[in-house]
Amino acid sequence: MGAPTVLALPYPAQGHVNPMMTFAQKLVENGCKVIFVNTEFNHRRVVSSMVKQQDSSSPDEEESLLKLVSIPDGLGPDDDRNDQAKLCEAIPKSMPEALEKLIEDIHVKGENRINFIVADLCMAWALDVGSKLGIKGAVLCPASATLFTLLYNIPMLIDEGIIDSDLGLTITTKKRIRISPSMPEMDPEDFFWLNMGGLTGKKVLQYLLHCARSLHLTQWWLCNTTHELEPGTLLFLPKIIPIGPLLRSNDNDNNKSATTKPMGQFWKEDDSCMSWLDEQPHGSVLYVAFGSFTLFDQNQFNELALGLDLTNRPFLWVIREDNKMAYPHEFQGHKGKIVNWAPQQKVLSHPAIACFLTHCGWNSTMEGLSIGVPFLCWPYFGDQLYNKEHICDELKVGLGIDKDENGVVSRGELKTKVEQIFNDENIKCRCVVLKEKVMKNIAKGGTSYENFKSFVKAIKE
Template identity: 45%
Template sequence: MTKPHVLVIPYPAQGHVIPIMELAQRLVMQGIKVTFVNTDVTHKLVKSNSLEKDAFGGLMQMVSIPDGLEPWEDRTDLCKLSKSVLRTMPHKLEELIDTINEENNNKVTCIIADGCMGWAIKVAKKMRISRAAFWPASVCTLASVLSYQKLIDDGIINNNGMPLNHDQMIQLSETMPPIKAADLSWACFEDSPTVEAVFQVVREAVEASRLTKWYICNSTTELEVAAFSLYPQLLQIGPLLASNRLGDQAGHFWQEDSTCLEWLDQQKPCSVIYIAFGSFTIFNQTQFEELALGLELSNRPFLWVVRPGMTKETTASFPDGYVERVGSRGRIVSWAPQQKVLAHPSVACFVSHCGWNSTLEGVTNGLPFLCWPYFADQFHNETYIRHIWKTGLGFNKDEGGIITRGEIKSKVEKLLGDNTFRVKAMDTKEKVTSAIAKGGGSHKNLSNFIEWIQEESTDTQEYST
C-alpha cells in the first residue's frame, strides 16, 4: 500500500507560511510524510529560525525552488514577484516532483497549495496527483476573490481588477459587512501595474478552485457565518494555531525574542498594551514617532515589536530621550513569540495591523483590539473586529494622514475603560474554542480531510473534478 506523501506549497509571505506550516504539522502528527516547498529566499529565512529537525519526527522535509528573481531583488515588490512566480515556478515544481518520485519509493500522493498559488493546483492536475487548496486568510476575503467576475459584471471593477469608483461600497451578501472598492485585497495598491499583477493571482486562484473538491480554510463559521453561507463548498478547519496542539510555532522569518515573556511575568494582570504590525507594514518616520509618543502618553506598560525594515528609513529612529523616558515600562523587541505573548495574563489589548493570523491569535485569547490595518485583507478583518464581533476600535487620521499621539492615547483609554469590549472578546473566544474542540466543526472537517489524504494514497489516479 502506498503511504501518504503530501507536498505543501505556501505563497512566499510570512502570513501565508505560518498557517500552512501548522497544517503540515497536523498531518505529520497523523504519520503523514510532508515535503514543504518554499521559494529559495523564504526557505533560508525559515530554516534559520526553524524548530529542531526531530521536532517533525523525521516526517517533514523542507525543500525549495526558485521564484525567478535574483537574490538581491525586492520581494516586497508584489508586481515583480507575482509575475516572476507565475513565469518560473510551475515548471520548477514539476521538475521537483519528478525528482522526488524518481528518487523515492514514497511518491507524492497529494498536493496542498495556498490559494494564492493556484498554478500549483494546475500542476497537480496535469501530473494526475490528488489536490486540495488552502486559504490562510479570512473567508470574507476569499469570498470577494471568488466573486470577482460578478464585480466585473456589476461594473465595480474593470477586467484588470481596478475599481471604477474607489469609494463605492460593496456588499457581497445582505448579511456581510460592506467594504469600499478600494479596500478589495488586490485593489489597495497605489499603482495600477501592481493591482493588475495581483489580480492575475486572483484569477488563478478562482480557476484553481474549480480543479479541486477540497477548499479548506483557516477560519470558522463561528467567526464568519455569512461568508461561509455565500460559498458553502468552503470548509472550516481553523483556527490553526500552535497553541491549540500545545506546541511551538514554526515558519518564522525572524528570530523570536523570548525574553519578553520574562518581562511580561513581572507586569500586573491585564495591564500591558501589545503592539505588533506583522511582517509587511511600513511606517514613515513621522508616524513612527507619533506611535512611540502615543504609547508614552498612555502611561501604561507596553510591549512593542519593531521588526527590521518597519520604517522607510534604514533604522527606526525613536524620539530623543524616548528609550530613557519610558524605561522599564516599555519593552521593545524585533520579533516576539506572539501566540505566547497574547496568551499571557498580563496583556490587556492588542494594537494590530489586523492580519488574519494576528486576528485569530487575538480572538482565541479573548483580547480586545485597536485596529491599524495597512493593506490587502486587513481592512476586511478590521470591519469584522469593529462591526461584527464588536471587540475593538479603530483610529482616526488627521488632515495629513497621520494617527496622532493624542488619538492613540484617547483610543487606548476608551478601549480599556469600557469592559464591554473585553466581555465581547471573551464571548467570541468561547465560540471559536468550541469549533476546534473535539466534536466541533473545524475539528471534524480536519479529521475528515486527513482521512481523505490517507485514502487517496491507496489510489493516486486522478479523481474527477
C-alpha cells in the same frame, strides 16, 4: 497504505507560511508525511531562524515526517521580495516548472511518492501541476472566507460593472456593495488590490485571477475561519470549508513534543519578552505588533513611539530588524520592552496582556480572537482594511484607530483609544464569549475539528 505524503506550498510571505506550517504540523500529528516547499530565499531564512532557535536536543521524529525543501521564486538575488508586483510576475513564469521538476525528482529517487498537494489559495496554479502529474489537491486560504469570496467573485463584479474590465483599477461605484444579501456590506474603495498602488495592484489582481481559474480542480476549499466569525459568507459560498482557528499546538498544549520548535519563522523569536511579561501586573500590558509587511515613515513612527509614552502603561512593542526609523529623541520608552520578533501566540495568551494594537492581518486576528484579547485596529493594506471593519463593526471586539487629515495617527489619538479600550467592559465581555465559541470549533467534535478529520481521512483513502 502507509502514511500518505502531502506536498504543502505556501505563498512566499510570512503571513502565509505560518498558517501553512501549522496546517502541515497538524497533518503530521494525524499520521501524514509532509514535504514543505518554500522559495529558496525564504527557505534560507526559515532554516537559519530554526538553527538560532535550537538547543542541542536530540533530533525528533518530526524531522523525518516534515521535510523542508525549496524551489526558486524566479527573482534575481538582489530583487526585493516584498515587492508584490515583481513577485506576482515572477511566480507564474518560473515556479510551476520548478515545482513539477521537484516532484519528478522526488519520485525518481523513489523515497516517497507525493499523494496529495495542499496549495495556498494564492498558489492555486499548483493544482494544475498536480493534475498534469495525476496528483489530487486542495487549496488552503490563510485569510478570511470574505477575502476568498471576494476573489472568487471578481469576474462577477466585472460583469456587473462594479469593477471596470481593465481589472479593477477604477471602481465604478461610490456606494457600498454586497456580494450577497447574507454578507456584510463592503466599501469598494477598500478592495485589497486598490491600496497597493496602481500598477502593483493590477499585477497582484491579474495573478490572483490566474490562481482562481484553478479552483475547479478541487472540492477541498479549506479556510482558516469558523462559522461564528463569518456566518453569512459561509452560507453564501458553502464550498468553503472552515478549519480554523489554525493555532500552533505547542503554545496551547504542552504535552505535544512533536511541535515544540517554532518552524516557518523568517526571524528568530525573542523569548525574553515572556519573563518580562511575568513581571507585569495582570491585564496591564499593551501588545503592539504590525506583522511582517507594515512600514511606517519617520513622522508616523515618532507619533507611535511618543503615543506609547503618553499612555503611561507598560507596552511590549515588536519592531522588525528591517526597521530603518530612528526613535524620536524625546522617547522615554521606560515602561516598555522592545523586541524584533515575538512568539505572538504565547504573548497574547499571557495574563499580563490587556489589549492588542494590530495591523489586523488575518493570522493576528485569529490568534487574538482565540485568546479573547480586545483589539485596537490600525490596518496597513490589503485585506486588513476589512478585517478591521469585521472586528469593530461585526464582531464588536475592538476599536479602530483614526488618522488625522494628513493621514497620520497622532499620539493623542493613540492615547485616547488606549484609554477607551482599557475601560470598555462590554468589549472585554464580548471577547471572552467569542473566544469560547471560536475555540469550540477545534475541540473534539467541533466543526473545524471534524472538517479537518474528514480531510485527512480523504487523503488517506
